[in-house]
Amino acid sequence: MASPLERKIKITGPVVVTANRVADGAVIYRDADGDWTTSLDAAAVATDAARAHALIAEANADDLRAVGAYIAPVELTEAGGRRPGNLRELIRLSGPTIELPVTFGI
Amino acid sequence: MYIYDSIDRTLVAERVAEFRDQVARRLSGELTEDEFKPLRLMNGVYLQLHAYMLRIANPYGTLSSRQLRQLAHVARRYDRGYGHFTTRQNIQFHWIKLEQLPDAMADLAAVGMHGMQTSGNNVRNITTDQWAGVAPDEIEDPRIWAEIIRQHVTLHPEFSFMPRKFKICVGAASHDRAALRIHDLAFRLHRNAGGEAGFEVMVGGGLGRTPYLAQTIRPFLKKCDLLSYVEAVLRTYNQFGRRDNIWKARIKILVHDLGAEAFAKEVEAEWQSIKDGPLALDAATVAEIASRFVYPDYEALEDGPPELAAARRADGRFDRWVNNAVANHKKSGYAIVTLSLKPEGGTPGDATAVQMDALADLADRYSFGEIRIGHEQNLALPHVAQRDLPAVWRALDALGLATPNIGLVSDIISCPGLDYCSLANARSIPIAQEITRRFHDLDRQRDLGRLHINISGCINACGHHHVGHIGILGVEKNGEEFYQITLGGEADDHAVLGTLIGPAVPYAKVADVVEDIAAAYLDLRTGPDELFIDTLKRTGIEPFRERVYAAR
Amino acid sequence: MPLVENGRIVEDRYVRVAADGPIPERVPIIVPAQRFLAEADSLVRRDGSLGVDWPNDRRVAELEPWLGHLALIALNFPKFKDGRAYSQARLLRETYSFGGMLRATGEVLRDQFHFLVRAGFDSFEVKKPADAAVFAEVLARYSVYYQPGADGRAPALRRRLQGGAAPKVRETA
Ligand code: HEM
Numbered sequence: 098m099a100s101p102l103e104r105k106i107k108i109t110g111p112v113v114v115t116a117n118r119v120a121d122g123a124v125i126y127r128d129a130d131g132d133w134t135t136s137l138d139a140a141a142v143a144t145d146a147a148r149a150h151a152l153i154a155e156a157n158a159d160d161l162r163a164v165g166a167y168i169a170p171v172e173l174t175e176a177g178g179r180r181p182g183n184l185r186e187l188i189r190l191s192g193p194t195i196e197l198p199v200t201f202g203i
Numbered sequence: 204m205y206i207y208d209s210i211d212r213t214l215v216a217e218r219v220a221e222f223r224d225q226v227a228r229r230l231s232g233e234l235t236e237d238e239f240k241p242l243r244l245m246n247g248v249y250l251q252l253h254a255y256m257l258r259i260a261n262p263y264g265t266l267s268s269r270q271l272r273q274l275a276h277v278a279r280r281y282d283r284g285y286g287h288f289t290t291r292q293n294i295q296f297h298w299i300k301l302e303q304l305p306d307a308m309a310d311l312a313a314v315g316m317h318g319m320q321t322s323g324n325n326v327r328n329i330t331t332d333q334w335a336g337v338a339p340d341e342i343e344d345p346r347i348w349a350e351i352i353r354q355h356v357t358l359h360p361e362f363s364f365m366p367r368k369f370k371i372c373v374g375a376a377s378h379d380r381a382a383l384r385i386h387d388l389a390f391r392l393h394r395n396a397g398g399e400a401g402f403e404v405m406v407g408g409g410l411g412r413t414p415y416l417a418q419t420i421r422p423f424l425k426k427c428d429l430l431s432y433v434e435a436v437l438r439t440y441n442q443f444g445r446r447d448n449i450w451k452a453r454i455k456i457l458v459h460d461l462g463a464e465a466f467a468k469e470v471e472a473e474w475q476s477i478k479d480g481p482l483a484l485d486a487a488t489v490a491e492i493a494s495r496f497v498y499p500d501y502e503a504l505e506d507g508p509p510e511l512a513a514a515r516r517a518d519g520r521f522d523r524w525v526n527n528a529v530a531n532h533k534k535s536g537y538a539i540v541t542l543s544l545k546p547e548g549g550t551p552g553d554a555t556a557v558q559m560d561a562l563a564d565l566a567d568r569y570s571f572g573e574i575r576i577g578h579e580q581n582l583a584l585p586h587v588a589q590r591d592l593p594a595v596w597r598a599l600d601a602l603g604l605a606t607p608n609i610g611l612v613s614d615i616i617s618c619p620g621l622d623y624c625s626l627a628n629a630r631s632i633p634i635a636q637e638i639t640r641r642f643h644d645l646d647r648q649r650d651l652g653r654l655h656i657n658i659s660g661c662i663n664a665c666g667h668h669h670v671g672h673i674g675i676l677g678v679e680k681n682g683e684e685f686y687q688i689t690l691g692g693e694a695d696d697h698a699v700l701g702t703l704i705g706p707a708v709p710y711a712k713v714a715d716v717v718e719d720i721a722a723a724y725l726d727l728r729t730g731p732d733e734l735f736i737d738t739l740k741r742t743g744i745e746p747f748r749e750r751v752y753a754a755r
Numbered sequence: 756m757p758l759v760e761n762g763r764i765v766e767d768r769y770v771r772v773a774a775d776g777p778i779p780e781r782v783p784i785i786v787p788a789q790r791f792l793a794e795a796d797s798l799v800r801r802d803g804s805l806g807v808d809w810p811n812d813r814r815v816a817e818l819e820p821w822l823g824h825l826a827l828i829a830l831n832f833p834k835f836k837d838g839r840a841y842s843q844a845r846l847l848r849e850t851y852s853f854g855g856m857l858r859a860t861g862e863v864l865r866d867q868f869h870f871l872v873r874a875g876f877d878s879f880e881v882k883k884p885a886d887a888a889v890f891a892e893v894l895a896r897y898s899v900y901y902q903p904g905a906d907g908r909a910p911a912l913r914r915r916l917q918g919g920a921a922p923k924v925r926e927t928a
Pocket residue numbers: 249250251256288289290291295367368385408409410411412453617618619624625626663664665666667
């Protein structure tokens with residue numbers, strides 16, 4: 098029988114595995130070498146459930162470096178780059194959509 | 204202001220040492236995230252979208268200038284130069300690094316501050332009226348009782364792993380400025396027919412997915428019984444509150460499921476067995492705590508000094524601000540000054556390190572070194588001599604803290620929403636910002652009068668949308684941001700939950716809807732003296748609903 | 756799973772008996788709650804220390820008639836976050852004056868130690884050996900307490916009145 102996790106994974110388009118870095122909370126993505134990167138363009142993209150499952154399993158096993166790993170949608174651009182697949186992921190990648198308070202003098 | 208003694212300081216220092224060890228064990232892999240998470244949460248450390256977030260408690264919303272300066276320091280040194288004041292009189296830093304957290308906490312501990320119990324399933328920061336101790340309409344300073352409860356529940360051995368978080372509020376004024384009825388447990392200090400002061404006990408309030416207002420389970424509790432009663436309520440909840448479903452775990456569900464009467468019976472039975480034990484408060488204990496609240500050495504001053512009247516005549520902007528942001532103080536010749544953290548286009552509740560430092564200096568100069576935080580996400584200088592108001596205003600104006608919009612449509616309460624929060628469905632802050640831009644004309648705002656808008660980015664209701672005159676709740680529809688609009692909520696003495704007016708509207712339309720609602724009010728009101736909320740009560744939501752949906 | 760008592764790792768003297776099956780003679784035993792309630796009359800007459808394993812969703816008031824015969828009550832933390840047994844422990848100690856051992860079982864980790872001790876536990880089935888090894892050290896983390904607990908320590912409110920606090924240094928915090 099498939100594990101609950103496997104059964105849950107249904108993929109309708111390209112996805113990446115993302116998490117936050119333990120030491121500083123920064124947004125990170127799983128890359129093809131089994132490492133983590135802060136660049137979405139360097140992330141490993143999965144297009145089928147098996148690959149996505151493998152990525153998330155590896156990511157979950159890396160409790161020392163990453164927290165809260167999950168599968169997130171991504172769009173592939175014509176130039177071969179990646180775009181976040183939804184607003185939440187866009188905000189995670191590029192920061193708040195609002196201007197941060199002005200921080201003069203620091 | 205409450206003066207920490209060696210016991211308070213020792214505890215906070217020991218807590219930092221413990222947390223330093225826990226962080227080290229997490230970074231070395233000795234603790235898994237599952238094990239570490241409850242520990243960090245007990246210290247106010249969350250994980251948001253971009254980074255960790257640190258929430259610092261400001262017990263009962265009182266801050267010293269020294270503490271505010273230290274918050275500025277932490278904002279600069281460990282964060283991005285600003286902090287966010289919340290609806291629970293706390294402050295949050297949104298860009299903190301786990302590796303640096305122990306140092307940040309040690310710096311805060313140096314001024315008696317900490318993140319203990321600002322998260323996790325324990326008793327959270329005790330809140331009260333932000334005007335406690337200075338409001339003319341209070342019977343006594345509720346902070347003394349809040350402090351007694353605070354000490355009692357800090358690192359409480361029995362109540363650190365309850366079914367869910369637990370929020371306690373204490374009020375003592377005839378007008379409720381602390382939103383008592385939306386708390387898990389609330390105490391309202393009042394006098395009984397015999398003239399004795401005691402507490403009305405309310406339990407089971409809370410917003411979130413299933414909002415309830417607290418119900419009174421005891422009209423009068425003697426002061427000496429405060430702690431034993433708190434203990435009995437918490438013990439009942441800790442044993443019988445639901446733990447199988449996080450959405451049904453708050454005490455409000457237990458109170459609702461059992462019925463307030465049956466719940467009260469459980470509590471009273473438990474209370475009877477402990478009320479005469481070690482928790483009974485004797486006069487000496489209360490006096491000891493009360494003695495460590497120091498009050499300013501006020502000058503003997505008359506109300507309405509001539510220099511104030513002259514300044515008001517001379518400068519219309521100043522006059523408008525005085526009308527809007529200055530409130531009566533219980534001491535003649537003094538005033539309570541509210542500082543708006545809601546500038547046009549700003550993020551509600553955010554303050555920069557520069558503002559915090561400057562404000563600390565102003566507090567030292569004009570407010571006996573004291574600052575308050577209110578649940579509307581504004582700050583206050585609680586003891587300003589009326590003759591100093593012109594100087595204070597000039598300084599605040601230069602700092603961007605004198606927008607005369609307190610209680611008006613642009614004084615919006617908002618949670619961080621999808622710009623920061625990992626639980627969010629939709630953004631809150633840009634919605635608030637757009638509304639403040641639409642209503643940037645202060646005359647128009649003043650004409651609209653008292654009107655509270657509350658925005659939450661998801662059903663957790665951190666922005667108290669259920670109790671906003673206009674409540675805005677972010678939901679998600681097919682991956683797009685949508686917002687449900689409720690009307691008629693109120694948080695104060697007549698606490699009531701708002702009513703949903705119809706289908707959710709998309710992000711780009713929210714500010715239009717608010718404008719429609721405002722226009723409907725101007726058409727419907729009997730005259731400028733009828734407040735928005737009163738018109739709404741008279742007409743019901745129907746004419747507002749029609750106005751909003753006719754156009755779409 | 757190491758057992759800690761009196762601040763040290765010790766050998767467990769108790770034998771856990773099953774819901775059915777034989778009950779050994781003379782050795783100390785811990786009996787599941789259901790069986791205990793069904794067979795309490797004979798169990799209390801048996802030779803040898805008697806303990807009961809009590810779930811965290813049953814009122815401890817049910818144990819009241821037997822408390823004088825019980826040498827140990829094992830209370831359970833199915834999860835670190837499930838804190839019902841803290842209330843059970845305090846009720847047993849403070850309301851029912853239970854004087855036997857209170858054992859914490861289940862997910863017992865180092866960061867609970869001081870809560871457990873203060874709630875009245877004095878026997879700990881610690882999940883991780885590394886945590887058990889530092890039991891005493893962890894307890895030494897805190898030297899002041901605000902509230903009275905089941906461990907009889909003086910809380911801050913009282914210490915201040917008795918002048919037991921370090922000198923009151925008045926300093927604005
Ligand atoms: C990382 C950011 C935050 C997270 C993860 C978070 C999470 C939550 C959750 C899950 C609840 C619902 C609890 C329940 O019903 O059991 C809640 C309630 C609440 N939050 Fe937040 N929150 C965050 C930020 C804030 C902020 C910034 C404020 C103030 C502006 C705030 C104020 C509140 C209040 C007042 C409630 C109580 C509503 C009630 O009584 O149910 N929170 N929060």
